[in-house]
Amino acid sequence: MTETETDVLVVGGGAAGIAAATTAARNGARTILVNAGPILGGELNYGAPVDGCLTARGEWAVGGFARDFFAACEKYDGYIGPVCDYRALNLVCIDPEAAKLAAIDLVSRADVQVLMYTFTDQAVVDDDGRIQGVVVRNKRGRTFIRAKTVIDATDDGDIAVAMGCEMMVSDAANGSAQSESLLFRMSGVDTGRLLDFVKSAPENFGAMEYPGFAEDAAAAIAGLVKQGQPKVLLTSDGPLLRDAVADGRMYPTSWVAVSPTSTARREVSIHTTVVPDVDATEIAREGVAFDSLHEQISMCADFLQRSLPGFEEAGLSAIDPFVGIRETRQVVGDYVLTGADVLSGKKSEDGVAKGCHELDVHDTAGHRRENVKDGGSYDIPFGCLVARDARNLLVAGRSLSADREAHSTARAMGSCMAMGQAAGTAAAMLSEPGSVSDLRGINLAGLRTLLKEQGAVLDGIS
Numbered sequence: 001m002t003e004t005e006t007d008v009l010v011v012g013g014g015a016a017g018i019a020a021a022t023t024a025a026r027n028g029a030r031t032i033l034v035n036a037g038p039i040l041g042g043e044l045n046y047g048a049p050v051d052g053c054l055t056a057r058g059e060w061a062v063g064g065f066a067r068d069f070f071a072a073c074e075k076y077d078g079y080i081g082p083v084c085d086y087r088a089l090n091l092v093c094i095d096p097e098a099a100k101l102a103a104i105d106l107v108s109r110a111d112v113q114v115l116m117y118t119f120t121d122q123a124v125v126d127d128d129g130r131i132q133g134v135v136v137r138n139k140r141g142r143t144f145i146r147a148k149t150v151i152d153a154t155d156d157g158d159i160a161v162a163m164g165c166e167m168m169v170s171d172a173a174n175g176s177a178q179s180e181s182l183l184f185r186m187s188g189v190d191t192g193r194l195l196d197f198v199k200s201a202p203e204n205f206g207a208m209e210y211p212g213f214a215e216d217a218a219a220a221i222a223g224l225v226k227q228g229q230p231k232v233l234l235t236s237d238g239p240l241l242r243d244a245v246a247d248g249r250m251y252p253t254s255w256v257a258v259s260p261t262s263t264a265r266r267e268v269s270i271h272t273t274v275v276p277d278v279d280a281t282e283i284a285r286e287g288v289a290f291d292s293l294h295e296q297i298s299m300c301a302d303f304l305q306r307s308l309p310g311f312e313e314a315g316l317s318a319i320d321p322f323v324g325i326r327e328t329r330q331v332v333g334d335y336v337l338t339g340a341d342v343l344s345g346k347k348s349e350d351g352v353a354k355g356c357h358e359l360d361v362h363d364t365a366g367h368r369r370e371n372v373k374d375g376g377s378y379d380i381p382f383g384c385l386v387a388r389d390a391r392n393l394l395v396a397g398r399s400l401s402a403d404r405e406a407h408s409t410a411r412a413m414g415s416c417m418a419m420g421q422a423a424g425t426a427a428a429m430l431s432e433p434g435s436v437s438d439l440r441g442i443n444l445a446g447l448r449t450l451l452k453e454q455g456a457v458l459d460g461i462s
């Protein structure tokens with residue numbers, strides 16, 4: 001086994017991991033990023049709009065790395081920007097192909113050493129509970145990467161598990177997991193025709209939940225049409241989808257979400273497929289889910305082409321590379337963010353990132369949704385990123401320390417980038433000469449000041 005050494009090791013190159021690695025390196029730490037797959041950005045490449053960036057009131061709740069990422073998407077002609085769904089959310093639409101270029105651009109400009117196609121599930125821990133590094137595996141064999149601080153951005157908390165840290169399954173009582181989905185894209189969509197249909201048959205589309213968007217449902221639909229973007233939610237409250245489900249032209253579903261991904265390709269992403277209650281760490285069952293999700297894609301594309309005005313000439317242009325997994329397990333951190341914290345818009349003196357996406361649980365009880373108080377934001381405390389059983393392991397992204405309700409909002413990609421920036425900056429502080437070596441000794445006021453100097457939004461919005 002070969003051996004190498006670094007200040008900061010980031011495992012996982014999704015939204016949280018690229019933010020963590022880039023900001024750690026920008027702050028002077030020698031940084032290695034290890035990623036199992038062939039592309040950086042993780043679910044940023046799905047085509048889903050980026051949630052958790054703007055409050056329902058329209059204020060930016062993330063800055064710093066996230067805004068740099070959007071600027072890089074724009075450089076590659078892939079930034080549509082903030083779009084309102086006139087229902088409950090403001091979200092940021094990007095082209096997932098540009099997102100791939102943007103992710104590599106930012107990470108490589110920061111001089112991060114990237115190891116793609118490299119997996120790890122083995123942590124080396126000393127008698128004091130400090131992680132010394134991880135053993136990675138790729139085509140060249142096994143390498144021990146020694147690091148002062150490790151950031152677990154693996155989405156399933158693989159490093160925390162390998163260290164033996166306590167983990168939680170968010171619905172442990174029932175042992176159930178949130179549903180999985182597989183997003184796909186269709187190009188050649190006629191937005192004008194689609195929005196004309198929205199105007200003429202508004203009963204088919206979701207609108208008007210957050211009262212700040214419009215005076216009433218009719219005004220919300222008018223706003224949606226005027227905005228001119230193919231950002232609509234077909235719901236089974238209306239006859240188009242309800243009848244299709246009833247007569248078997250569509251699988252049972254209550255909605256089909258359409259979001260713009262590329263103006264040039266007249267392309268949208270479609271988020272609707274669903275397989276409930278699969279534990280994604282159970283790989284055999286995952287294969288069965290995969291079959292069902294692909295069948296649903298074919299059925300839905302056919303339904304849209306035949307039934308939704310604007311889609312007559314549209315064709316399937318991409319199926320996302322990974323099945324979308326909403327949750328598996330989260331680390332138990334120094335602080336566990338709760339649904340009550342989120343819904344009350346709780347602020348915290350040690351907040352190092354903000355969340356603002358609605359509570360968004362897809363479980364056996366259905367799709368539970370509720371906006372943050374007054375359409376505002378909540379703080380993600382530093383303790384949500386610090387594994388309780390470890391001294392120098394940070395967690396960022398989907399495996400943060402949160403209960404099911406809080407997790408359902410904090411896992412949004414905007415918040416993941418903000419958490420990544422906080423973790424990367426904290427890890428860089430720990431690698432400075434003479435620094436404390438335990439995360440509990442970190443100068444939190446200093447970390448917050450540095451984050452704000454580097455564009456993070458921590459204060460100023462309720």
Ligand SMILES: Cc1cc2nc3c(=O)[nH]c(=O)nc-3n(C[C@H](O)[C@H](O)[C@H](O)COP(=O)(O)OP(=O)(O)OC[C@H]3O[C@@H](n4cnc5c(N)ncnc54)[C@H](O)[C@@H]3O)c2cc1C
Binds near residue numbers: 016042119121
């Ligand atoms: C169906 C679905 C729809 C969603 N819709 C939205 C939406 O509309 N808007 C929104 O903002 N969010 C949405 N989300 C949530 C959001 O996409 C994710 O929670 C978020 O992207 C997670 O980011 P991450 O960086 O934690 O992980 P990921 O983006 O999953 O990245 C993890 C990376 O780590 C790598 N990795 C994993 N394990 C290892 C290992 N052991 N060794 C090395 N590398 C490893 C993976 O290859 C991957 O590149 C959705 C999620 C799902 C499932």
